[in-house]
Amino acid sequence: MNTFLSAEQDAFLARCRAHATEHIAPLAGDLDEGRHSFRDVVSGLGQAGLLGSFVAKEYGGQGAPFVNLVLLAEALSEFDPGLALSLAAHAQVIELLSKHGTDTQKSRYLPLLARGECIGAFALSEETAGSDYAAMKTSAAVSGGKCILTGEKTWVVNGSVANLALVVAKDDAAKLSIWLVDLDNADKSKVEIGSNRKKLGLRSAATNDISFKGLELAQDAVLGSSEVAETAIREAMDVSKVLVAAAATGLMNSAITHSVDRARTREQFGGNIGKLQAIQWKLADMSADSSAAKLLTYRAAWSKDEAPEEFSKDAAMCKFYAAKTARVHSAEAVQIFGSLGVSDDEPIEKLYRDAKVTEIAEGTSEIQKNIIAKEVGV
Ligand SMILES: Cc1cc2nc3c(=O)[nH]c(=O)nc-3n(C[C@H](O)[C@H](O)[C@H](O)COP(=O)(O)OP(=O)(O)OC[C@H]3O[C@@H](n4cnc5c(N)ncnc54)[C@H](O)[C@@H]3O)c2cc1C
Structure with missing residues (x-):
């Protein structure tokens, strides 16, 4: 699905996925258990030119659209969504400095933030x-x-x-x-x-x-x-909400891949469970809702650059919807895996734990609904 992505952005997503597969996948368990942190992955992201996509060229970044950062968050989250939360905090600092910093503050910190030599x-x-x-x-x-x-x-x-x-x-x-x-x-x-x-x-x-x-x-x-502080805080929160939504969509990409694989290979009652309509419908719901969440998330990222007057509403909508989708469907992924779904030998229970936190971090779902309700004029 690439409705909102240019050929360059498709290529960027492929680069992010290749980087995540090579460098993040082997660390996923250690990241979850606190033996590695964002600090251990950030310089690799910086050196690969992935971290500074959202920093202006004059300050050492690529000056790319915000969508690119969202694609990075999604790709990292296929292996560890916690990295997207760290990336969100880092991006809040970039956003605040870029919009409201003095020339001295920007020149001092933005190049370092773009290269991952400074974490925000x-x-x-x-x-x-x-x-x-x-x-x-x-x-x-x-x-x-x-x-x-x-x-x-x-x-x-x-x-x-x-x-x-x-x-x-x-x-x-x-x-x-x-x-x-x-x-x-x-x-x-x-x-x-x-x-x-x-x-x-x-x-x-x-x-x-x-x-x-x-x-x-x-x-x-x-x-x-x-x-400008009130406005700046809202702008920073809007950026991080979209990146947390990307954490949710990235983890759902992973939940779908694992669940389909399990449905194809797990045999019960003489056939694989993927032949059962009960399982097929779970996967259909998961796939449809995840695609909708991803479209909302890309749309919000696009709004930041192209329709800024809609960005706050779109950021609230994607955060609320993607987090809910991840919470509901990661639970269904656990169900498809049966007992292995609750085992910490398998990646599914981690997806379920990670998904719930996306409904709270960077503004709760209830607060997002308050923002949306205000936008619709009630
Ligand atoms: C993993 C994680 C990372 C975080 N990262 C940061 C960070 O980097 N920097 C930072 O400053 N903070 C951070 N936070 C804090 C986060 O922003 C707050 O936890 C969040 O805003 C909710 O505040 P609270 O926990 O005090 O809950 P409360 O505000 O006490 O809310 C409790 C419940 O009441 C509901 N509620 C409250 N007010 C309303 C209302 N007006 N209408 C409807 N329902 C309402 C909430 O939705 C929630 O369900 C983080 C939190 C988590 C869990």
Whole structure:
């Protein structure tokens, strides 16, 4: 299915799949068990010229359409969807810097982010500020050309592997602002990065809490201004939602391949289970819904470049629909595999675990439905 893809993008997807097959497939189990992380794969992606597709040419990227990054996320997710979540956090930082960074900030970080020599993280959520992130308490107190950052961020993807974090805080007027924190050079006594959270799925994406204990930043470490912060946060979240939708569609590609293979080869009652209509219909539903989710995801990626006024709505729709499709049909894949579906010797149980997390990370399904409902005008 390549309705939205040019010949170049088809070729790019083939390159991404070849890279994932050679470099990610052998690591998939270790990635899930935390023995490898995004850090171990990111420089390979950078060297292969896959990571910076979405960075402008003048800053060392390829200046390709956003669809290309979505294709990379989909290809990686056929083996490990957690990588797409890490990629989403990295892409949020690229998006924020590209749109709102000063020339100095862009020249300093974008080439490194494009090559995978710098990993990005986006710190928005807090213990008491999840869906309602504006209720955050982290403060950025500005005076005398300095900013003092104080607060505790939770669930920061790439927290333990990132070099650069974009941290959202409230200024003295209680307005949101976004701060660049160079984690490599920050005062280590003022920044505490928690251990990797143990979670149901998408485990390869290191997810950490980060405390800032009066960290001093230069005032020019601010991204844009508090006037654009709300818009910038929404733009960053829209980008990551589409990449999480790509995680869901990539994992469904894998669920379909494994399930069809199992249906063809598993024999019960004197024939393979793929001859049973009960199994055929599961595969038909899985295939139709996955194709619809993929089309919505490509459409949202296309909107970012070609119909930006529709991007927020399309990003919410693809995230909501692809995550639901992955959750429902990865469960059906488990059913097709029977007892092997719940065995951790087979890849199916991991797909099921990973799928559920796509309904929560980067904005829950309920919040996506709120966004869609607002767009339809109720
Ligand atoms: C794997 C993972 C990765 C993450 N990565 C990051 C990251 O990199 N950076 C970061 O800052 N955060 C990150 N998060 C945090 C994530 O954005 C929040 O978990 C998410 O926004 C939900 O917030 P919450 O967990 O506090 O749930 P809550 O907001 O407490 O929601 C609980 C339930 O109430 C529902 N609900 C809440 N408000 C409404 C409403 N208005 N209407 C309808 N239903 C509602 C929710 O949908 C949900 O079902 C990550 C989370 C996970 C699980």
